[in-house]
Amino acid sequence: xxxxxxxxxxxxxxNGRDALRxxxxxxxxxxxxxxxxxxGAGKSTLLxxxxxxxxxxxxxxxxxxxxxxxxxxxxxxxxxSFVFQDPLLMDMSVENNIALxxxxxxxxxxxxxSRVLRWSKAMGVESLLGRRAxxxxxxxxxxxSLARAFILDPELLLMDEPFxxxxxxxxAQLLKELSSLLxxxxxxxxxxxxxxxEAAQISHRVAVIINGELKQVGxxxxxxxxxxxxxxKDFLKEL
Amino acid sequence: xxxxxxxxxxxxxxxxxSALATLISLLIGLPFGTWLALGNFRGRSFMLSIVNTGMxxxxxxxxxxxxxxxxxxxxxxxxxxxxxxxxxIIAQTIISAPVVMGLTAAALESLDPRLQQQLLxxxxxxxxxxxxxxxxxxxxxxxxxxxxFGSVISEVGASMMVGGNIRGQTRVLTTAIVLxxxxxxxxKALALSALLLTLTYLINLALTLIQQRxxxx
Numbered sequence: 001x002x003x004x005x006x007x008x009x010x011x012x013x014x015n016g017r018d019a020l021r022x023x024x025x026x027x028x029x030x031x032x033x034x035x036x037x038x039x040g041a042g043k044s045t046l047l048x049x050x051x052x053x054x055x056x057x058x059x060x061x062x063x064x065x066x067x068x069x070x071x072x073x074x075x076x077x078x079x080x081s082f083v084f085q086d087p088l089l090m091d092m093s094v095e096n097n098i099a100l101x102x103x104x105x106x107x108x109x110x111x112x113x114s115r116v117l118r119w120s121k122a123m124g125v126e127s128l129l130g131r132r133a134x135x136x137x138x139x140x141x142x143x144x145s146l147a148r149a150f151i152l153d154p155e156l157l158l159m160d161e162p163f164x165x166x167x168x169x170x171x172a173q174l175l176k177e178l179s180s181l182l183x184x185x186x187x188x189x190x191x192x193x194x195x196x197x198e199a200a201q202i203s204h205r206v207a208v209i210i211n212g213e214l215k216q217v218g219x220x221x222x223x224x225x226x227x228x229x230x231x232x233k234d235f236l237k238e239l
Numbered sequence: 240x241x242x243x244x245x246x247x248x249x250x251x252x253x254x255x256x257s258a259l260a261t262l263i264s265l266l267i268g269l270p271f272g273t274w275l276a277l278g279n280f281r282g283r284s285f286m287l288s289i290v291n292t293g294m295x296x297x298x299x300x301x302x303x304x305x306x307x308x309x310x311x312x313x314x315x316x317x318x319x320x321x322x323x324x325x326x327x328i329i330a331q332t333i334i335s336a337p338v339v340m341g342l343t344a345a346a347l348e349s350l351d352p353r354l355q356q357q358l359l360x361x362x363x364x365x366x367x368x369x370x371x372x373x374x375x376x377x378x379x380x381x382x383x384x385x386x387x388f389g390s391v392i393s394e395v396g397a398s399m400m401v402g403g404n405i406r407g408q409t410r411v412l413t414t415a416i417v418l419x420x421x422x423x424x425x426x427k428a429l430a431l432s433a434l435l436l437t438l439t440y441l442i443n444l445a446l447t448l449i450q451q452r453x454x455x456x
Contacts, residue, residue, distance in 0.1 A: 053356050074364050082360025084353055091375055101361040152362065 003062075004029045004156060004188045005050065010059035012045050020045045022059075022214045025207065030186035034199030034220075037209035038235060043192045046209065047158045050190060051082050063156070078105060081154035085161045087145035089133035094125060094144050097133055101152045115151050122181070123147040139170035146178065150185075157189040164194070175201060196220065196239050208232050245407075250434065253411040256324055257392040260331035264339045264387050267332075269380070272343025273369060277355065287344060293337025298330075299396030305330040306400045322403040327411065330397035335387040342383030346376040381450045385443055392439055412438075 005027040012020040020042035027033050035043045048054045050061065052068050060067045068076050081101065089097045095116055096103075102112045120126040123143040128136065136144065142162060149157060162178075163171040179202045182189055193199050199206045200220035207217045208228070216228035227233040275287055307313050309321040309329075320326045350372060358368040373380060395413035402409035404418060412435045419428035 048356070051356075051360050053359060074362070077359060078362040080360070081362075082357065084357055084360075086351075086353070088351060088354055088357040090371060104362045104364070104367050148361065158360070 002029055003027065004031075004064060006062040008060050008062070010049065010061065011057045012042070012049050012054060013057045014045065014054070018212055020049070020209070020212045022046070025214060025217065027188060027190065029188055031205065032182050032189040032191060032203040034203035034206045035190060035192045035209060036194065036196055036199050036206055036235075038238070039194075041209045042212040043209055044160050045212075047082070047160050047190060047192055050156070051080060051158055052076055078152075079154060080156040080158060081149040081152045083145055083149045083157070083159040083162045085164055087133075087138075087141035087165075089136070089141055089144060089148075091133060093129065094120070094131050094133060094136070095129040097144055098125075098129075098147045098151055100148060105152075116147075119147040119151040122150070124177075138166045139174065142166055142174060146174075150181075155188065157187050159189065159191045161192050161194065163198075178202065194239075196223070196236065208235065210235055246431075246434070248407065249410050249412055249415050249431075250438065252324060252409075253392065253413070253435075254438065256327050256398075256411060257331060257388060260328050260391050261335055261339075261384065261388040263328070263332045264335040265384060267336045268339030268383070268387070269343055269373075272340040272383075273347060273373070275340070276344040276347035277369070277372075287341075290337050290341045290344065294341045296334055296337065297396070298334055298394040298398075299400065301330050301333050302397030302400030305333065305397065309401065321401060322405060322409055324402070324409055326401040327398045327409060330401045331391035331394065334394060334397060335391045338390050339383050339387040342386055343380060346379035346383060347372055349379065350375055378450050381446060385446050388442065388446075389439065392435070392442075 003026045005025075007022050007025040009024075010020065010022040011018060035046060037043050045054065049056060052061075052073055055069070060069065062068070063071070063076065063079070090100065098116050098120060099107075099112050102115065107115075116129070117126065120129055123146055125140060125143045125147060128140060128144070133141065133144070142165070146162070149159075163174050166174065175198060182202065189203075191199070191202055193202075196206070203220070205217060206220050206223050208215045208223060210231045215232050216223060218226075223232070224236065227236055272290075275283065275290065305326065306321065308315050309318065309326055310316055311319075311321065320329070354372065354375065355368060358371050363371065393413065395417055398404075398409075398411050399414050399417065402411070402414065404410050404414040410418075412431055416428050416431045416435070419425075419431060
């Protein structure tokens with residue numbers, strides 16, 4: 001598998017301080033990489049940088065062999081999709097929410113309709129298409145948010161703790177469904193989570209970020225059995 | 240004595256002048272308020288404080304400044320706008336633009352700040368993102384419009400100073416009420432006041448209905 005993303009000597013600064021440093025990190029085509037680490041470690045910062053929503057102070061993110069700083073912002077962002085911790089749905093119907101990204105791209109109406117049907121079915125929300133976003137439960141809203149991201153057929157899917165705001169049974173169910181979807185779909189995904197068990201369930205590899213530094217990258221088993229240093233060991237103990 | 244046709248003319252002029260001033264305020268206030276709310280630049284808080292102060296501008300002070308500016312010997316005297324409906328529109332725009340601007344900024348600032356990132360992350364261009372944020376904040380934005388209109392349809396100081404309350408030319412409902420009161424014609428003043436209140440109520444009722452419909456959608 002070749003790399004879709006390569007990060008070199010990345011430094012992100014926020015509010016005047018270093019928020020994230022990554023010397024080198026590759027993400028392969030079709031790979032699901034989980035990012036784990038304690039609160040405030042820089043996990044979400046990495047996702048925002050990968051979406052080019054914050055610009056690095058130093059270093060480069062290469063997408064398909066091309067530095068994203070050399071690409072047009074809009075052109076690049078239309079190759080990716082972002083799912084936030086909260087669903088952040090717009091005050092409109094579920095159908096319009098799912099179709100939102102396609103509308104931004106000026107997709108043809110018939111094409112849009114068939115893709116909305118396909119992804120609303122895949123996410124189990126086809127019966128909710130006519131409802132307003134505000135009438136949904138937390139789990140339903142997050143399913144809509146996933147459908148809204150998948151419908152764009154992104155080359156890179158970025159997910160920032162997408163299930164942290166739902167109750168544990170719904171979370172387990174959503175995780176199971178997402179895991180099965182990603183294994184069929186082979187979509188390159190970066191998934192931020194606090195939970196190593198969750199990371200192991202969904203990802204091929206795990207990257208541990210602590211205090212704004214990438215400490216270790218490996219399979220969930222490697223991370224568990226052979227933590228890179230004391231900080232990773234301590235983090236794993238806390239879980 | 241005021242005749243029906245004269246009352247009609249005064250009412251029509253009041254509505255025309257205030258509607259036009261509100262429209263111009265919207266064209267200035269909506270983009271500028273959006274820039275203030277979404278921008279990240281040095282001096283933003285200072286500018287917001289200036290706009291918020293502008294929301295409480297005394298109409299009589301605005302009237303004085305506009306009158307001095309448009310006065311024949313003033314810097315814009317050559318335009319010969321003093322004592323014309325255009326002068327009232329200018330003064331009323333200065334009164335209502337900060338109201339629309341300040342409330343627009345407040346409406347957009349009340350949205351979840353991550354919404355901008357979410358929209359951009361879904362592939363929205365910047366104009367598409369702003370349009371979606373306006374759509375999301377449509378109810379408070381409509382309230383901003385109502386407040387902007389309310390601030391000018393009811394003001395008297397600026398209209399009197401720059402319009403001069405000239406019969407058949409620049410007399411609007413509020414200045415007519417002041418005139419009738421000064422003449423001791425309280426019945427007429429009360430009738431005009433009732434007309435002004437009814438008009439304001441009807442316009443705000445229409446806007447409220449639009450706002451409520453937006454809420455149910």
